[in-house]
Amino acid sequence: MTPLVESFGIAVRQSREAQGWSQEALAGHSNLNRSYVGEIERGKAIASLTTVEKLAGALGVAPSTLVIRGEAVNEQNLARFIKLTSIAC
Amino acid sequence: MTPLVESFGIAVRQSREAQGWSQEALAGHSNLNRSYVGEIERGKAIASLTTVEKLAGALGVAPSTLVIRGEAVNEQNLARFIKLTSIAC
Numbered sequence: 603m604t605p606l607v608e609s610f611g612i613a614v615r616q617s618r619e620a621q622g623w624s625q626e627a628l629a630g631h632s633n634l635n636r637s638y639v640g641e642i643e644r645g646k647a648i649a650s651l652t653t654v655e656k657l658a659g660a661l662g663v664a665p666s667t668l669v670i671r672g673e674a675v676n677e678q679n680l681a682r683f684i685k686l687t688s689i690a691c
Numbered sequence: 692m693t694p695l696v697e698s699f700g701i702a703v704r705q706s707r708e709a710q711g712w713s714q715e716a717l718a719g720h721s722n723l724n725r726s727y728v729g730e731i732e733r734g735k736a737i738a739s740l741t742t743v744e745k746l747a748g749a750l751g752v753a754p755s756t757l758v759i760r761g762e763a764v765n766e767q768n769l770a771r772f773i774k775l776t777s778i779a780c
Contacts, residue, residue, distance in 0.1 A: 606744050606754060650737045651758075655695050665695060666762055669740075669755040 608645030609679065610654075610672030615643040617661050617671060631660035697734030698768065699743075699761030704732040706750045706760060720749035 618628045625643070629636040634656055641647035642657075649657070651665070658665040707717045714732070718725040723745055730736035731746075738746070740754070747754040 604741055604744055607740055610740055648739045648741050650739050651696055651699055651743065652693055652737050654740065654758075655693055664762060666755050666758040669743075669758050673753060673755055 603645050603648070605676050605679070606672055607648050609676035610649065610669065611643045611645040612675045613668060613671035614639075614657055616675075617663070617668065618643075621661065628657070628660060632656040692734050692737070694765050694768070695761055696737050698763075698765035699738065699758065700732045700734040701764045702757060702760035703728075703746055705764075706752070706757065707732075710750065717746070717749060721745040 614628075618625070621628075623631070625639050626636050628634075629639045632639070634653065638647060638653075639657075642649050642653070654665045654668055658668045661668065703717075707714070710717075712720070714728050715725050717723075718728045721728070723742065727736060727742075728746075731738050731742070743754045743757055747757045750757065
């Protein structure tokens with residue numbers, strides 16, 4: 603899996619939790635299978651553009667917004683990694 | 692196919708043509724199959740997040756930028772449809 607797939611999953615989980623929703627609730631609102639939503643959140647399944655659209659629609663944001671949130675998580679992780687590396691070296 | 696899938700395809704084609712690239716060139720730069728790139732551009736295949744990432748990387752933009760371009764095409768089409776409807780009615 604690419605870093606974006608994992609970061610996207612974290613962004614979906616964060617966005618879902620911000621709504622106070624369970625995975626089941628998000629799955630229901632986005633018309634997706636609950637276990638599939640879980641796999642996406644754990645970075646174990648790669649969402650298609652249609653799935654991104656469904657999740658974003660359920661969460662009340664544009665598909666691009668959800669991708670931007672994934673990219674932001676990715677950048678935060680990268681910044682943390684660089685900081686840890688600079689401490690270790 | 693959802694409107695976003697088709698609009699995303701148009702955005703990919705426009706972004707590729709803006710680079711002056713053939714489908715073959717984009718496929719080469721993004722490490723994807725040429726016929727798959729053609730299907731995405733025609734809205735006949737749904738790109739996964741990883742494919743969006745590969746195409747965006749080849750085109751030198753963030754994955755979210757490519758999705759935003761797709762959303763913009765979608766909105767332009769919608770505005771055109773509303774205009775045509777208002778002329779017809």
